[in-house]
Amino acid sequence: RPALRMSRSCVTAIMPSYILGLDVGTTSIKAVLLESDSKSVAASQSLATASDIADSNGIKAKEQDTARILDTLNRCVGLLSKDKLQHVCSIGVSGQMHGVLFWNAKSGCDWSSGNLSQLITWQDGRCSNSFLSSLPKPNSHLSVATGFGCATIFWYMKHRPEFLKDFTVAGTIQDYVVSMLCGLDRCLMTPQNAASWGFYNTSSGQWNMDILNGAGFPLHLLPQCVPSGELAGHTRSDWHGIPAGTPVGAALGDFQCAVYSCLSAQTDAVLNISTSAQLTFAMPADFKPPDSPQPESSIAFFPYFGSSYLAVAASLNGGNVLATFVEMLTGWMKELGVELSEQSLYEKMIGCALEQESSDLTVSPTILGERHDPFALARVTNISACNLSLGHVTRALCHGILENLASMMPPERLRQAGVNRIVGSGSALARNEVLRQEVERVFSQSVVYGQNADSAVGVALVLCDRLGSIDGASPVVK
Numbered sequence: 396r397p398a399l400r401m402s403r404s405c406v407t408a409i410m411p412s413y414i415l416g417l418d419v420g421t422t423s424i425k426a427v428l429l430e431s432d433s434k435s436v437a438a439s440q441s442l443a444t445a446s447d448i449a450d451s452n453g454i455k456a457k458e459q460d461t462a463r464i465l466d467t468l469n470r471c472v473g474l475l476s477k478d479k480l481q482h483v484c485s486i487g488v489s490g491q492m493h494g495v496l497f498w499n500a501k502s503g504c505d506w507s508s509g510n511l512s513q514l515i516t517w518q519d520g521r522c523s524n525s526f527l528s529s530l531p532k533p534n535s536h537l538s539v540a541t542g543f544g545c546a547t548i549f550w551y552m553k554h555r556p557e558f559l560k561d562f563t564v565a566g567t568i569q570d571y572v573v574s575m576l577c578g579l580d581r582c583l584m585t586p587q588n589a590a591s592w593g594f595y596n597t598s599s600g601q602w603n604m605d606i607l608n609g610a611g612f613p614l615h616l617l618p619q620c621v622p623s624g625e626l627a628g629h630t631r632s633d634w635h636g637i638p639a640g641t642p643v644g645a646a647l648g649d650f651q652c653a654v655y656s657c658l659s660a661q662t663d664a665v666l667n668i669s670t671s672a673q674l675t676f677a678m679p680a681d682f683k684p685p686d687s688p689q690p691e692s693s694i695a696f697f698p699y700f701g702s703s704y705l706a707v708a709a710s711l712n713g714g715n716v717l718a719t720f721v722e723m724l725t726g727w728m729k730e731l732g733v734e735l736s737e738q739s740l741y742e743k744m745i746g747c748a749l750e751q752e753s754s755d756l757t758v759s760p761t762i763l764g765e766r767h768d769p770f771a772l773a774r775v776t777n778i779s780a781c782n783l784s785l786g787h788v789t790r791a792l793c794h795g796i797l798e799n800l801a802s803m804m805p806p807e808r809l810r811q812a813g814v815n816r817i818v819g820s821g822s823a824l825a826r827n828e829v830l831r832q833e834v835e836r837v838f839s840q841s842v843v844y845g846q847n848a849d850s851a852v853g854v855a856l857v858l859c860d861r862l863g864s865i866d867g868a869s870p871v872v873k
C-alpha cells in the first residue's frame with residue numbers, strides 16, 4: 396500500500412518504502428526487500444558464496460574467504476531493483492553465528508580494506524576437547540564449543556599469537572557488514588551473537604571480563620554490546636542506490652531471525668534447515684536460564700529479544716550433510732570422467748528418493764559430531780545388497796537428519812512444552828520434498844511451512860516492528 400511518508404529532508408511523492416533484509420549464511424547470501432506497510436516481500440535474491448577454503452594445515456580448520464562473501468553480498472544486493480533500493484528506509488543484517496573474523500579499525504570502514512582476516516566459521520574444528528577443557532570455566536549458562544569466537548581467539552593466543560597482533564577489531568561476519576555500512580571504527584554486537592561466542596553472560600548482558608582478563612585474553616577484541624533490535628548507526632554513503640544516512644540495525648543471529656520470520660504462537664516450534672539445522676520453541680517470559688553450563692545437554696537456551704529465550708536443539712548437521720554427499724558424488728564422478736551439475740544432482744537425488752518411500756538403510760549423519768557429543772561421528776549401518784541405490788541412500792540420509800534432530804529434541808519434549816505444531820523454514824527444507832516428508836514422519840506434531848520463512852525476511856521484520864520505518868530513529872551509537 397503506497398503511503399505518503401517523510402523521507403530524510405522532504406516529503407516525497409507517494410511511493411512505498413522498503414526494508415532491506417540481508418542474511419549472510421554459511422552457504423548463501425539472501426537479500427529481501429520488505430514492503431514496510433504491508434510487510435510483504437516485494438523482491439528477493441539469493442546467491443551462493445562459494446567461499447569455503449580448504450584446510451591446508453590439517454588442523455580441522457573451516458574458514459571462508461571474506462572477500463568472496465562480501466563480493467557475493469554486493470552482487471546479490473545489486474540484483475535488486477534500483478528503483479526500489481532508492482526507497483529503502485532501513486537495513487537489517489543477520490548471519491551465521493559463532494564465527495569470528497578480524498579487521499583493523501584504522502584501515503577499516505572500507506569494504507576492500509587490506510587488513511581483513513578470513514572468517515573462521517562455526518564449523519571450525521581446531522579447538523579439540525582437551526584444548527577446550529584447558530580454558531577457564533565461563534560464567535554463563537552456555538558452554539563453549541569449537542567454532543565459537545572466544546574459543547577461536549584463545550586458540551590463536553596459544554598457537555599463533557603474532558596473528559592477533561595485526562588486528563584491532565573482531566566480530567561475526569554480519570557485524571563486519573554493519574560496521575562497513577555505517578563506517579564504525581569498532582564492532583557493535585547484540586547479545587544474540589555475543590552469546591554465540593561464549594564467555595558472555597546473558598543475564599547480566601556482560602562479557603566475562605574478569606575471567607577472560609585472568610586468562611590473558613586480548614580484551615580489546617571484545618565487541619561492544621548493544622541490545623538486539625537496536626540500531627547500530629546509519630549508512631555512511633550511498634550503497635547500491637540506498638541513500639547515505641539510512642538507519643542500519645545492529646546485526647542479529649540468523650537462527651533468531653529465522654524464528655522471528657515465522658513464529659506466531661507459543662504453541663509453535665520452528666524447524667529451520669539451512670546449512671545447519673535448528674529445532675526451537677520459545678520459553679515462557681519468566682524463564683531464567685541455569686547458572687552454569689550444561690555441556691552434555693542437547694538443548695541450549697539462546698537469547699531472543701529483551702530477556703526472552705529460545706530452547707533450541709542446534710544441530711551441526713543439516714543441509715550440509717546433503718551438500719557433502721553431493722560433493723562426494725561430484726568427486727567420484729570426476730574421477731570416473733562424468734560431469735553433472737550440482738543442481739541436476741540434487742534434482743536426481745530428490746527425485747529418486749521420492750520414488751523410494753522408505754529405506755531399511757540406517758544413516759546416522761553426524762559428520763561434524765554435535766556440540767553435546769563431539770565424538771559421535773556419522774555411521775551407516777544395516778547395509779545390504781538391496782539398499783544401495785541413490786534413492787535408498789538419499790532417503791536414509793534425509794531420514795537420518797531428522798532422526799538426529801528428534802534425538803536432540805524429542806517430540807515428547809515438544810509436547811511437554813505445549814507445542815502442537817512445527818513451522819518449517821530455511822531453503823534446504825523449502826527445496827527438498829524428501830526432507831519435508833521426513834519431518835512429517837519423524838515428528839507427531841502437525842507441520843506447516845512458513846511462506847518466505849527465512850532469516851533475511853526475519854531480520855527485515857525485526858527492523859520493521861522494532862524501529863518502524865520512521866527516518867531518523869535514534870541509533871545506539873551515532
Ligand SMILES: Nc1ncnc2c1ncn2[C@@H]1O[C@H](COP(=O)(O)OP(=O)(O)O)[C@@H](O)[C@H]1O
Nearest residue numbers: 420421422423669670714715718741822823826
Ligand atoms: N539445488 C538444491 N536443491 C535442494 N537443496 C539444495 C540445493 N542446493 C543446496 N541445497 C541445500 O541447501 C543448503 C544450503 O541452504 P542455504 O539456505 O543456502 O544455507 P545458509 O542459510 O546456511 O547459507 C545446502 O546445505 C543443501 O542441503
Ligand SMILES: O=C(CO)[C@@H](O)[C@H](O)[C@H](O)[C@H](O)COP(=O)(O)O
Nearest residue numbers: 420421491492517650669670671709
Ligand atoms: O548453532 C546455532 C545456535 O547455537 C545455529 O543456530 C547457528 O545459526 C548456526 O550455527 C550458524 O549460524 C549457521 O547457520 P546457517 O548458515 O546454517 O543458517
